[in-house]
Amino acid sequence: MPLNVLRIMSVKSSADRIEHRAADWAARLDRGGLTGAEQVTLASWLAADTRHHGAFVRAQAALALLDCVREDRQPAPRVRFSPATSRRALLGGALAGAAACAVGGVVMLGEGRRFQTFATGAGEIRRLAFPGGAELVLDARSRVRAALAGGRQLVSLEAGRVSFDMRRGPTAPLTVEAGDLRLQSSRAAFSAAREAEKVDLVIAEGRVEAWNQDQEAVDHLVLRGGEEATLMRASLVRRASLTSDDLARAEAWKSGRLALDGESVAYAVAVFNRYNDTQIVITSPALEQQALVGYFYLNDPAGFVAALEASFDARARRSGARIVVG
Amino acid sequence: MDAPRIDRRSLDWISREILPHEGEVRRWARRAAPPELDVNDVIQEAYSRIARMGDPVAVRSGRAYFFTVARNIVREHFRRERVVRIEPLAEMDQLNILDDEPSAERAFAARQQFRLVWRLIDQLPDRCRGIFLLRKVEGLSQREIAERVGVSENVVEKQIALGLKRLLKLMAEEAAAPVAHAAERPENHERQVER
Numbered sequence: 001m002p003l004n005v006l007r008i009m010s011v012k013s014s015a016d017r018i019e020h021r022a023a024d025w026a027a028r029l030d031r032g033g034l035t036g037a038e039q040v041t042l043a044s045w046l047a048a049d050t051r052h053h054g055a056f057v058r059a060q061a062a063l064a065l066l067d068c069v070r071e072d073r074q075p076a077p078r079v080r081f082s083p084a085t086s087r088r089a090l091l092g093g094a095l096a097g098a099a100a101c102a103v104g105g106v107v108m109l110g111e112g113r114r115f116q117t118f119a120t121g122a123g124e125i126r127r128l129a130f131p132g133g134a135e136l137v138l139d140a141r142s143r144v145r146a147a148l149a150g151g152r153q154l155v156s157l158e159a160g161r162v163s164f165d166m167r168r169g170p171t172a173p174l175t176v177e178a179g180d181l182r183l184q185s186s187r188a189a190f191s192a193a194r195e196a197e198k199v200d201l202v203i204a205e206g207r208v209e210a211w212n213q214d215q216e217a218v219d220h221l222v223l224r225g226g227e228e229a230t231l232m233r234a235s236l237v238r239r240a241s242l243t244s245d246d247l248a249r250a251e252a253w254k255s256g257r258l259a260l261d262g263e264s265v266a267y268a269v270a271v272f273n274r275y276n277d278t279q280i281v282i283t284s285p286a287l288e289q290q291a292l293v294g295y296f297y298l299n300d301p302a303g304f305v306a307a308l309e310a311s312f313d314a315r316a317r318r319s320g321a322r323i324v325v326g
Numbered sequence: 327m328d329a330p331r332i333d334r335r336s337l338d339w340i341s342r343e344i345l346p347h348e349g350e351v352r353r354w355a356r357r358a359a360p361p362e363l364d365v366n367d368v369i370q371e372a373y374s375r376i377a378r379m380g381d382p383v384a385v386r387s388g389r390a391y392f393f394t395v396a397r398n399i400v401r402e403h404f405r406r407e408r409v410v411r412i413e414p415l416a417e418m419d420q421l422n423i424l425d426d427e428p429s430a431e432r433a434f435a436a437r438q439q440f441r442l443v444w445r446l447i448d449q450l451p452d453r454c455r456g457i458f459l460l461r462k463v464e465g466l467s468q469r470e471i472a473e474r475v476g477v478s479e480n481v482v483e484k485q486i487a488l489g490l491k492r493l494l495k496l497m498a499e500e501a502a503a504p505v506a507h508a509a510e511r512p513e514n515h516e517r518q519v520e521r
Contacts, residue, residue, distance in 0.1 A: 061341040
């Protein structure tokens with residue numbers, strides 16, 4: 001028998017006794033359905049000494065710490081079980097689909113019962129505001145889950161792009177999760193775009209910390225206004241400064257537009273096709289290479305194609321859900 | 327006196343913002359409190375005061391708050407007992423309590439806690455672990471567990487209590503081992519008082 005078990009058995013101090021009694025009561029409360037007599041007993045035990053009350057609070061908080069239950073029961077991206085635990089044949093597969101809890105300094109997935117999901121379709125831009133003070137703009141074809149818990153604003157970026165603005169006043173701290181990546185900020189304005197394991201960050205103003213929830217000893221990355229960064233699997237792969245023009249273009253999506261300053265037609269078409277059900281197909285390689293300048297409404301592929309026709313002497317025809325341009 | 331049940335929101339806040347720092351507060355209290363003052367008493371009293379405060383959302387740093395409350399408890403003990411101590415009092419003033427807790431500290435504390443929790447679960451005896459996982463990972467009620475496993479509700483309740491006692495013990499013992507990471511940080515300059 002391990003030594004610590006022997007120590008538990010030989011309880012002597014009054015603090016230990018209090019701790020044990022508190023645990024018994026916490027388990028009893030966890031079961032529920034206290035009788036009137038039991039409620040009176042508990043109340044008088046609590047009233048007898050503030051240490052009883054404190055121990056009881058501590059025991060309940062410890063039990064709450066273990067809460068890894070998710071309301072929506074989606075399978076978690078990673079299941080945190082050591083080999084010993086995974087051998088629990090006793091539970092006959094009950095462990096499948098279990099959720100991770102308390103990772104990266106914030107309880108994210110474990111708070112399932114309070115998360116709300118926000119998702120947008122093609123061409124849909126959605127504004128969200130949290131009681132905690134952050135204003136979000138959700139890009140088209142994006143999905144986030146969000147909750148306000150324990151005084152923190154928690155957002156899980158599942159797909160697409162979302163911008164955060166916390167400049168308007170004192171707000172609760174914001175923590176964002178995207179795969180293994182964690183972001184934290186209190187007063188910044190920034191956006192995060194996720195495509196599977198790749199996350200692009202654009203910081204307009206303020207300070208954002210980024211880290212990999214799986215790497216404990218590594219220092220947090222600090223990004224500031226005027227910077228952009230690309231992370232793959234929560235590791236930094238690219239970092240650059242932005243001019244204010246760059247920044248304005250990077251934020252054009254918030255007003256539903258695409259800002260181009262010399263990017264190719266091929267690039268622009270790829271972006272349009274991500275946003276729209278109507279797909280654009282360019283058949284001329286020469287046209288694909290042409291450089292474009294201007295602001296285009298993202299939910300208007302036909303308008304964009306009309307601009308191509310006018311600028312490059314191209315011809316477009318509709319073919320079902322496609323516009324073919326050559 | 328307060329009702330037995332503290333509201334869920336406060337409990338979650340305590341579990342997330344206060345509990346992870348218990349180890350650090352214990353280590354400090356062990357040095358700062360006189361031998362006749364049981365550190366466990368300080369901790370329990372602190373939890374009681376924290377639970378009785380108003381809106382937890384208004385508190386910005388759980389760690390700083392926990393330290394402040396613990397400090398007050400020790401200080402009150404000195405005043406009550408009229409004990410003249412020189413070093414410990416000075417140490418209390420020197421203690422660098424950051425009101426704006428760096429998120430790295432918080433993240434580290436929570437990661438410690440996370441590992442602690444899973445280490446505990448691994449160490450539980452088979453039946454206790456099984457029941458704990460059904461309760462906390464699968465989210466079954468104690469009654470549902472009793473039905474599924476084929477034991478009485480009393481047995482389930484006892485197993486939950488057993489696991490919880492171990493967790494509480496582990497949390498208190500964790501404080502005995504100094505944390506290497508925290509010692510490296512320049513902000514944590516605390517004078518070591520040999521006892």
